[in-house]
Every structure is written in C-alpha cells, then in structure tokens.
Amino acid sequence: xxxxxxxxxxxxxxxxxxxxxxxxxxxxxxxxxxxxxxxxxxxxxxxxxxxxxxxxxxxxxxxxxxxxxxxxxxxxxxxxxxxxxxxxxxxxxxxxxxxxxxxxxxxxxxxxxxxxxxxxxxxxxxxxxxxxxxxxxxxxxxxxxxxxxxxxxxxxxxxxxxxxxxxxxxxxxxxxxxxxxxxxxxxxxxxxxxxxxxxxxxxxxxxxxxxxxxxxxxxxxxxxxxxxxxxxxxxxxxxxxxxxxxxxxxxxxxxxxxxx
Amino acid sequence: xxxxxxxxxxxxxxxxxxxxxxxxxxxxxxxxxxxxxxxxxxxxxxxxxxxxxxxxxxxxxxxxxxxxxxxxxxxxxxxxxxxxxxxxxxxxxxxxxxxxxxxxxxxxxxxxxxxxxxxxxxxxxxxxxxxxxxxxxxxxxxxxxxxxxxxxxxxxxxxxxxxxxxxxxxxxxxxxxxxxxxxxxxxxxxxxxxxxxxxxxxxxxxxxxxxxxxxxxxxxxxxxxxxxxxxxxxxxxxxxxxxxxxxxxxxxxxxxxxxxxxxxxxxxxxxxxxxxxxxxxxxxxxxxxxxxxxxxxxxxxxxxxxxxxxxxxxxxxxxxxxxxxxxxxxxxxxxxxxxxxxxxxxxxxxxxxxxxxxxxxxxxxxxxxxxxxxxxxxxxxxxxxxxxxxxxxxxx
Numbered sequence: 001x002x003x004x005x006x007x008x009x010x011x012x013x014x015x016x017x018x019x020x021x022x023x024x025x026x027x028x029x030x031x032x033x034x035x036x037x038x039x040x041x042x043x044x045x046x047x048x049x050x051x052x053x054x055x056x057x058x059x060x061x062x063x064x065x066x067x068x069x070x071x072x073x074x075x076x077x078x079x080x081x082x083x084x085x086x087x088x089x090x091x092x093x094x095x096x097x098x099x100x101x102x103x104x105x106x107x108x109x110x111x112x113x114x115x116x117x118x119x120x121x122x123x124x125x126x127x128x129x130x131x132x133x134x135x136x137x138x139x140x141x142x143x144x145x146x147x148x149x150x151x152x153x154x155x156x157x158x159x160x161x162x163x164x165x166x167x168x169x170x171x172x173x174x175x176x177x178x179x180x181x182x183x184x185x186x187x188x189x190x191x192x193x194x195x196x197x198x199x200x201x202x203x204x205x206x207x208x209x210x211x212x213x214x215x216x217x218x219x220x221x222x223x224x225x226x227x228x229x230x231x232x233x234x235x236x237x238x239x240x241x242x243x244x245x246x247x248x249x250x251x252x253x254x255x256x257x258x259x260x
Numbered sequence: 261x262x263x264x265x266x267x268x269x270x271x272x273x274x275x276x277x278x279x280x281x282x283x284x285x286x287x288x289x290x291x292x293x294x295x296x297x298x299x300x301x302x303x304x305x306x307x308x309x310x311x312x313x314x315x316x317x318x319x320x321x322x323x324x325x326x327x328x329x330x331x332x333x334x335x336x337x338x339x340x341x342x343x344x345x346x347x348x349x350x351x352x353x354x355x356x357x358x359x360x361x362x363x364x365x366x367x368x369x370x371x372x373x374x375x376x377x378x379x380x381x382x383x384x385x386x387x388x389x390x391x392x393x394x395x396x397x398x399x400x401x402x403x404x405x406x407x408x409x410x411x412x413x414x415x416x417x418x419x420x421x422x423x424x425x426x427x428x429x430x431x432x433x434x435x436x437x438x439x440x441x442x443x444x445x446x447x448x449x450x451x452x453x454x455x456x457x458x459x460x461x462x463x464x465x466x467x468x469x470x471x472x473x474x475x476x477x478x479x480x481x482x483x484x485x486x487x488x489x490x491x492x493x494x495x496x497x498x499x500x501x502x503x504x505x506x507x508x509x510x511x512x513x514x515x516x517x518x519x520x521x522x523x524x525x526x527x528x529x530x531x532x533x534x535x536x537x538x539x540x541x542x543x544x545x546x547x548x549x550x551x552x553x554x555x556x557x558x559x560x561x562x563x564x565x566x567x568x569x570x571x572x573x574x575x576x577x578x579x580x581x582x583x584x585x586x587x588x589x590x591x592x593x594x595x596x597x598x599x600x601x602x603x604x605x606x607x608x609x610x611x612x613x614x615x616x617x618x619x620x621x622x623x624x625x626x627x628x629x630x631x632x633x634x635x636x637x638x639x640x641x642x643x644x645x646x647x648x649x650x651x652x653x654x655x656x
Contacts, residue, residue: 080304080606089602096603097525123447129386130375149375150298150368153386155308159448161601165308165368167299186297187368243447 044120044139045194046220046248047207048230050255053214055110060088063113063210067192070206072183074173083164085192086115086207094239113207113215116141116162116192117239117247124154124163133189139220139248140194148188155189159243163191220248230255261409264638265631271483272634279627286620289613290365298368301614306606307597309366311590311618316362318468318589319625320439321461323355323396325469327432328499334425340492343640344477347488349404350632351473352432356397358625365617385441392435399428404632412639436461443596451529451596454517460510461588466503468584470496471577476633478574486637490568497573501561504580508554511587529595532605537598540605543591550586553579 054060064086067073076082092099094112122141124133132147133154155163169186177183181197184190194217195205203209208217218227227250236250293300303310329348332338364370381387403424410417440458443449454460474496477488518526531537533547560566560576567573599605610618 080306081299082305093602093604126383127385127446129381129384129390130372130379131381132375147372147375147379148369149372150370151363151366151386152308152368153384153442155305156443156449156596157446159446159601161306164305166297167303168297185369189368240448245447 043137043221044219044248045118045199046139046218046227046250047115047194047205048216048218048227048236048250048252049113050214050216050230050252051110051112052253052255054113054211058211058214060111060113063207063215064088066210067206069176070178071181072170072174072178073190074170075175076170076173081165081167083166083170083190085164085190086113088112089114095237097240097242098237112251114160114162114239115207115249116194117160117245117249118192118194120246120248121244123157123159123245127153127157129153136196140196140199142193142196143190145182145184145188145190150187150189152189159240159245160247163189165189261405261412261635261639262631264635267638268634272630276627276630279623279630282623283620283627286617286623289616289620292613293365293617294370298366300611302608302610304606304608306600306604307594307608309593309597310608311610311614312362312366314589314593315618315621316359316366317439317461317593318585319355319359319362320393320436321465321584321588322469322472323352323359324432324436324462325465325473326352326400327429328466328470328503329473329496330425330429330432332495334422334429338495340489340495343486344473344488344492344496346404346408346636347477347480347633348473349400350629350636351469351476352400353397353404353632354625354629355469356393356400356435357628358621360393360397361621361624362618365621385438385445389435389438389442392431392438396428396431396435399424399431403428404636408636408639433462436465443593448601449596450523450525451592454514456510456513460507460514463503463507463510464584464588467500467507468581468588470503471500471581471584474500475574475577475581476629480633480637484637484641486640493573494568497561497567497577500577500580501558501567504554504558504561504583507584508558528599532598533591533595538605540598540607542607542609543594546586547591550583550591553583553586557583 064084067086068075068084071085073083073085088111091103091107091110091112094114118139118141120139122133122135125131125135125141128134129151130147130149132144132149133141134144135141150165152165155165166184166186166188171177171183174183195203195207198205204217208215216227216230218225220227222228230252231250234252234255236252238247238250241247301310301312326348329341329345333341333345364373367373376387376390403421406421407417410421437458440461443452444454444457446452474493477493477496481487515530518530528537532540533543534551535541536544557576557579560569560572560579565572566576594608597606597608
C-alpha cells in the first residue's frame with residue numbers, strides 16, 4: 001500500500017514538473033476522491049477550526065509536528081529563515097485588526113492555529129509570474145516547486161504571512177526524510193497544500209487527522225458537508241476578511257457541542 | 261563605433277580598472293550567494309525583499325527619467341537638449357540594465373528565470389514589468405546607437421528613429437507606472453497600497469534621474485571637449501526642482517491621509533520609518549536625513565542664484581539624489597514590510613555579501629555607462645559634425 005502511494009505520488013510530482021496544463025490535469029482526480037465520502041466534484045475545500053475543542057482537548061503539538069514531519073518541512077531554529085506550514089499564534093496577532101483593549105481572558109489565552117488560507121481570490125496566485133503558485137478547480141492553492149523562480153512576489157502578496165522561503169538547502173535541517181513526500185530545493189517558496197497528496201488517496205489532511213475533531217475539513221460549497229454544518233452551529237471568523245481574498249479557513253467560536 | 265571606447269586617457273582606463281575590480285568582487289560575492297542561497301542576505305520570511313529590489317525600483321526611475329530630456333527635445337523641439345539627449349538615452353540603457361540585474365540577483369532560482377517567458381502570465385504585474393523593461397532597453401539602445409552612428413557619418417538619423425523616440429516617451433512613463441503597480445496592488449501592505457504610488461514614483465524619478473544626468477554632464481564637461489550648454493543644464497535643474505517639490509508634496513499627501521484618518525495600518529509604516537515602532541528604529545536616521553536633504557536641495561534649487569551657482573548646483577543635485585535614494589532606494593521597500601502580517605516588527609539589515617553584490621551590479625552599470633558615454637563623446641569630438649553639431653532633427 002505504501003509502495004503504491006509512493007509510486008502514485010511520484011507520478012503526480014513528475015507530471016507537475018512537466019508543465020501547467022499537464023500538472024493541472026494530473027492533479028484534478030483529487031476532487032474525485034473526497035475524504036468525506038460526499039458527492040464528488042467538490043468545488044471549494046475549506047477548514048473549520050473549532051477553537052474550543054482545539055484549545056481544550058486537541059493534542060496541539062502533534063498537529064504541526066505531524067504535518068511538518070510528513071511533508072519534510074525543515075526544522076530551522078532561526079525565526080528569520082524558518083519554514084512553517086502550520087503554527088500557532090494568539091488572538092492579538094493572528095486577528096490584529098480585531099484588537100480590543102478589553103478582550104476576555106478566555107480569548108486572550110486561546111491559541112490560534114494559522115496556515116495558508118487557500119483563499120478563493122488568492123493574491124499569491126495573481127502575482128506569481130510563472131503560475132508556479134496556482135489554484136486548482138477545487139479551490140486549493142497549490143505550488144509547483146519545480147517552476148518557482150524564487151522571486152518571493154507571492155510572499156509580498158500574501159497578507160497572512162503563510163508562505164516560507166527556502167533561504168538555503170533545507171535538507172540538512174530535516175531530521176528524518178519521509179520518502180513519501182518530496183523534499184524541496186533551496187530558493188523556492190513553500191506552504192501548506194491542504195495535503196493534496198492525501199486527498200488523492202482519499203484521506204483527510206494530516207492536521208485534521210491529528211486534531212481529532214477540532215479541525216474539520218470539507219466542501220464549503222456543499223451545505224450538507226461537515227464543514228458547513230459546523231459553521232452553522234456557531235460564530236465563525238476569518239483572518240483579514242476585509243481584504244477580499246476570501247480565506248477558506250474559518251475559526252469557530254462556540255461551536256454547537258462539537259458534534260458537527 | 262565601439263572601437264572608440266578602446267582608446268582613452270590613463271584616467272579613463274584607471275576608472276574602468278577600478279570598476280572592473282568592483283565587478284569582480286561583486287561576481288565572487290554573487291557566486292557565494294548562488295551556491296549558499298539567499299540566506300547569505302539579510303532578508304527574512306518577514307522582510308522578503310531588501311536592497312536588491314529597492315535598488316531595482318530606484319533604477320527603473322532613473323531609467324524612466326530620460327523622458328524629461330526627450331519630451332522637450334522631441335515634442336517641443338527644444339534645441340538646447342539636442343546635445344544631451346543621447347546622454348539621457350544611454351543613462352537609461354545603463355539604468356535598465358542594472359534594474360534587470362538586480363531582479364536577477366534577487367531570484368532564489370536564477371537558472372529558472374526564463375520560466376517567466378515559458379509560462380507568460382498576464383495577471384502578474386511582474387510579467388508586464390519584464391515586458392516593458394526589455395522593450396525600453398531595446399528602444400533606447402536602438403535610438404541612441406543609430407542616432408550616434410548617423411552622426412558619425414555626418415547624416416541626419418533615419419526617420420524611424422524619431423518614430424521610436426515618440427514611442428519611447430509613453431513607454432518611459434509605463435516602465436515606472438508598472439513598477440509602482442508591483443507594490444500598489446498588494447492587499448495588506450498599507451504603505452504601498454496607495455493610488456498615488458505610481459505618481460510618487462514618477463515624481464521622484466523625474467527629480468533623481470535628471471539630477472544624476474546633470475552631474476554626469478558636469479563630469480563629462482570637465483573631462484572632455486563635450487560641453488553641455490549652461491542653458492540645457494539650467495533647464496534640467498528647473499525640472500529637478502519642480503519634480504522634487506512635487507515628490508515631497510505627494511509624500512505629504514500620504515502623511516495627511518494616514519494621520520488624519522488615524523487608521524493604524526496606514527500610520528504604522530510611516531511611524532516605523534520616522535520614529536521607530538516597538539523599539540525598532542534602524543531606518544529613523546536615514547529617513548530624517550532624507551527629509552533634511554530634500555528640503556535643503558529644494559531650497560538651493562528654488563533660489564535662481566544658487567541654482568546657477570558653480571558649487572551650489574552640484575550640492576543641490578547631490579542632496580536631491582541622495583534624498584530620493586534614501587526614500588525610494590531604502591525606506592519605501594523596507595517600510596512596506598513593517599509591521600509584518602502578524603503586527604510584529606522584524607527588521608532587515610543587509611549583509612556584507614549582499615552589499616558587495618549590490619556594488620558589483622552598480623559597477624557593471626557604471627562600466628556600461630562609461631563605455632557608452634566614451635563612444636558618444638569620442639564621436640562628438642572627432643565626428644564630421646564636430647563637437648558643436650547636435651544630433652540633427654528631421655524637419656518637424
């Protein structure tokens with residue numbers, strides 16, 4: 001099974017390196033294998049983070065650790081050059097525009113997982129001069145590491161700081177290379193991909209798996225999806241929604257008991 | 261014509277040798293960066309562009325400013341600029357070349373640079389910037405070289421060069437407008453997210469570029485028989501003066517909008533640049549120096565006596581050029597990244613290796629500029645038209 005996955009992944013990446021049309025075509029089957037088992041042809045994948053569950057019961061450290069280990073994200077100690085796909089921050093920084101002098105202690109102490117928002121109107125895709133960053137038909141903003149010229153225009157364009165640049169060869173900083181996922185070369189940008197390689201295999205993203213119910217993945221265009229039902233159960237906010245990039249990551253407060 | 265660049269004084273060869281050393285050092289520094297990665301620079305995941313991109317931005321302005329000589333000459337038949345129009349065109353060539361090199365040295369994967377052509381992407385401003393810069397480079401080389409070649413033979417330049425010169429005028433405006441659009445359309449970068457960005461870019465370019473051009477004219481006048489007239493220099497100095505006043509005015513408009521509206525995002529970068537933010541104040545002395553130099557330069561250029569002064573004019577021009585460089589070649593790009601997406605301040609300090617690469621690129625630019633100016637001057641000195649004959653203008 002692992003061997004099959006590996007070959008599948010290899011084929012996928014090989015195609016991605018060949019060219020835009022071809023790689024898009026090769027990646028498209030992802031949408032045909034939705035992890036939720038819902039109707040095929042998902043239009044917009046998204047995440048709903050149930051903040052209460054996440055802060056109370058989730059094994060928070062495991063989430064980023066699993067994601068980074070499985071995606072060969074290097075562990076670079078210098079915060080100026082570090083690479084991160086998913087990490088935590090507090091409300092005051094991840095939602096700076098909503099700052100309040102009288103924030104409740106509950107919110108103040110809450111940790112907020114932050115990652116690529118897979119925006120419906122992604123600024124990074126718009127500015128990329130080579131389409132190395134592109135949007136798939138299912139809404140996922142993905143990257144072709146073999147096409148990226150490392151101009152970092154996408155990093156200037158992204159208002160969420162979700163992108164990391166390989167300032168040097170990342171491989172020496174990977175404790176144990178996972179052969180199921182490619183490592184990156186120096187000089188390219190990278191970020192969360194909503195685990196497209198997992199979706200292809202009909203599996204949910206690693207963060208969703210590790211969060212044990214605190215992070216819900218689903219098709220935002222389907223009112224019956226788990227994600228949409230979770231959104232309907234409470235009050236959800238998005239980072240910097242006023243910028244019009246239409247983030248697909250929602251932060252749910254007071255979700256309806258978490259049975260969504 | 262290039263053979264004209266091969267014979268020169270000892271001072272000429274000494275200058276070229278000096279530039280050659282600067283270039284070699286820069287190339288070695290770049291080779292280090294090429295093999296180790298951009299980690300050798302001071303850039304970070306928060307300040308993702310540094311000196312390279314800020315120099316690129318500034319130099320596109322210098323290139324565009326050639327139009328300030330071209331418009332009076334080609335559109336208004338202002339004869340005083342006839343002699344120096346070639347110097348403006350060649351300055352544009354060197355400046356565009358440097359701008360492109362700065363983009364190149366900034367790339368994480370420079371060997372893949374042709375992906376921009378292989379996968380043309382019209383929704384990316386970078387794609388358009390590449391198109392207009394390449395076009396502008398070709399236009400200026402063609403116009404300048406052909407006009408000079410014709411002059412060498414004692415003929416008026418072919419008519420098509422004038423058509424190209426007309427095309428080059430809006431083209432010059434376009435290169436700096438498109439460069440401003442690289443920044444002005446990014447959501448969440450409030451220091452750049454301003455409709456006046458392109459206008460500010462053009463005004464500072466039209467101050468800094470002609471200021472540099474006058475200084476170059478003065479140098480050429482001193483060391484060769486190619487004498488730019490006092491009238492042409494005086495006219496250019498007035499252009500620098502008005503452009504700099506406009507530039508400062510546009511900047512103050514930004515200050516008003518940011519502080520009267522009191523919107524934190526719009527104030528933050530300005531506060532960081534001029535007063536520091538959360539204890540980070542690396543750029544504060546540079547920005548106040550820029551402000552001081554700007555007003556000093558404007559004062560000297562506004563008073564006619566000082567604008568014509570043998571010592572005060574160069575001082576004013578150096579002040580204006582330095583002010584524009586500090587504002588656009590330093591503060592504008594770095595300030596745009598502060599605070600970062602998480603409202604934190606991360607500062608950028610260039611590394612020695614990075615500065616050596618920057619100097620290397622400037623070395624290449626000045627080397628090319630020296631060669632081009634040498635050819636132009638030599639042809640004026642020995643050409644059939646003699647030193648006094650300007651590029652003949654086809655009948656209007």
